[in-house]
Amino acid sequence: MLDSSASAPVTVRPEHAKDDHPEVAEPKIGILLANLGTPDNYDYWSMRRYLNEFLSDRRVIDYSPWIWQPLLQLIILSKRPFSSGAAYKSIWNEDAGESPLMTITKAQTAKIKTEMQKRHGDTVMVDFCMRYGNPSTRSKVAEMTAAGCRKILFFPLYPHYAGATSATANDEFFRSLTFEKWQPVTRTVEPYFGRSDYIEALAQSIERAYAGLATKPDILVCSYHGVPIRYLMEGDPYHCQCQKTTRLLKERLGWEDTEITTTFQSKFGPEEWLQPYTVEEVARLAENGKKNIAVCAPAFSADCIETLEEINEEIKESFEEAGGESFTYIPCLNDDDAHIDALANVIDDNLKGWIG
Ligand SMILES: C=CC1=C(C)c2cc3[nH]c(cc4nc(cc5[nH]c(cc1n2)c(C)c5CCC(=O)O)C(CCC(=O)O)=C4C)c(C)c3C=C
Numbered sequence: 001m002l003d004s005s006a007s008a009p010v011t012v013r014p015e016h017a018k019d020d021h022p023e024v025a026e027p028k029i030g031i032l033l034a035n036l037g038t039p040d041n042y043d044y045w046s047m048r049r050y051l052n053e054f055l056s057d058r059r060v061i062d063y064s065p066w067i068w069q070p071l072l073q074l075i076i077l078s079k080r081p082f083s084s085g086a087a088y089k090s091i092w093n094e095d096a097g098e099s100p101l102m103t104i105t106k107a108q109t110a111k112i113k114t115e116m117q118k119r120h121g122d123t124v125m126v127d128f129c130m131r132y133g134n135p136s137t138r139s140k141v142a143e144m145t146a147a148g149c150r151k152i153l154f155f156p157l158y159p160h161y162a163g164a165t166s167a168t169a170n171d172e173f174f175r176s177l178t179f180e181k182w183q184p185v186t187r188t189v190e191p192y193f194g195r196s197d198y199i200e201a202l203a204q205s206i207e208r209a210y211a212g213l214a215t216k217p218d219i220l221v222c223s224y225h226g227v228p229i230r231y232l233m234e235g236d237p238y239h240c241q242c243q244k245t246t247r248l249l250k251e252r253l254g255w256e257d258t259e260i261t262t263t264f265q266s267k268f269g270p271e272e273w274l275q276p277y278t279v280e281e282v283a284r285l286a287e288n289g290k291k292n293i294a295v296c297a298p299a300f301s302a303d304c305i306e307t308l309e310e311i312n313e314e315i316k317e318s319f320e321e322a323g324g325e326s327f328t329y330i331p332c333l334n335d336d337d338a339h340i341d342a343l344a345n346v347i348d349d350n351l352k353g354w355i356g
């Protein structure tokens with residue numbers, strides 16, 4: 001576990017303090033990165049605990065709990081922990097005893113910490129938390145305030161805003177603040193789906209992947225995690241932000257419309273989700289003669305079950321069964337240097353007035 005509080009906080013006495021005052025830590029600025037979360041293991045109970053917390057979140061599934069909870073507890077959570085557990089097992093980082101999302105989030109945090117300390121020295125403290133599972137948002141907010149962070153910048157690591165991701169991470173952060181006697185000053189970070197440094201990092205990763213291929217793919221499929229269409233109609237801007245990322249990427253790469261497309265994956269439940277669905281679109285592409293495709297996943301800042309298992313196993317299979325010949329998955333930006341630099345720039349832009 002990455003431990004940014006390894007050195008004990010330096011404590012000072014308030015200037016007017018008598019002996020009956022507690023000591024307080026030297027003030028710092030906390031940068032708390034947040035990702036979605038992940039199970040502690042892939043066994044039935046670890047999976048059930050994780051999925052229960054995740055799928056009970058009303059920002060994710062907004063049905064009335066009177067209808068949803070019996071369905072979730074009695075039907076979904078009696079089956080899905082087995083199938084999801086098997087999917088996690090196929091991608092698990094056995095050496096570290098954790099999921100890829102956890103390993104990559106730790107690597108990102110370590111690099112961002114080095115970069116921020118290079119830029120700002122010891123006035124900043126960098127750490128990460130998860131919305132579901134461990135390390136919890138509440139535990140990290142408590143650690144940061146105890147270490148003297150009188151200001152905290154909370155940064156959900158999603159390029160695009162969605163109620164089911166950024167907003168629920170922020171909700172949990174705000175709830176965590178309710179437990180602090182001396183609440184820090186806080187800010188949350190604007191989505192970065194259109195920033196030129198993020199688009200540049202994406203474009204470079206695609207150019208690198210294409211340079212290593214014998215033949216240029218017929219098309220690049222930008223596969224974003226989906227949400228129900230109803231969420232878009234109720235005002236969630238996620239769809240439009242995803243479309244904009246693809247357009248900016250296409251412009252930066254200097255490509256034609258026919259060389260790149262947007263799709264949505266990971267449909268869950270009976271409602272209609274954003275379309276086209278990746279799993280169907282790759283089959284259609286193969287049937288229409290596009291036998292050589294590449295797929296990237298710009299909505300994910302780190303590879304996870306949805307990219308390593310769903311895209312690179314299920315979606316690839318759908319393409320090949322429809323006659324596709326060559327399927328290249330381009331990994332997420334993860335701890336790529338250009339990505340870390342872009343994230344550090346997002347942090348710096350959001351620290352304005354607090355630092356420098
Ligand atoms: C990248 C943005 C994401 C959006 C938008 C999103 C919306 C959303 N997700 C679900 C249901 C599930 N998502 C699951 C996993 C998962 N989702 C994201 C990201 C977004 N979700 C990530 C990064 C992950 C992977 C976590 C990991 O540990 O690797 C799952 C779990 C899959 C499983 O275990 O079976 C579900 C279920 C909904 C319903 C939704 C929008 C309403």
Ligand SMILES: [Fe+2]
Pocket residue numbers: 225266
């Ligand atoms: Fe999801």
Ligand SMILES: [Fe+2]
Pocket residue numbers: 239240241243
């Ligand atoms: Fe849109």
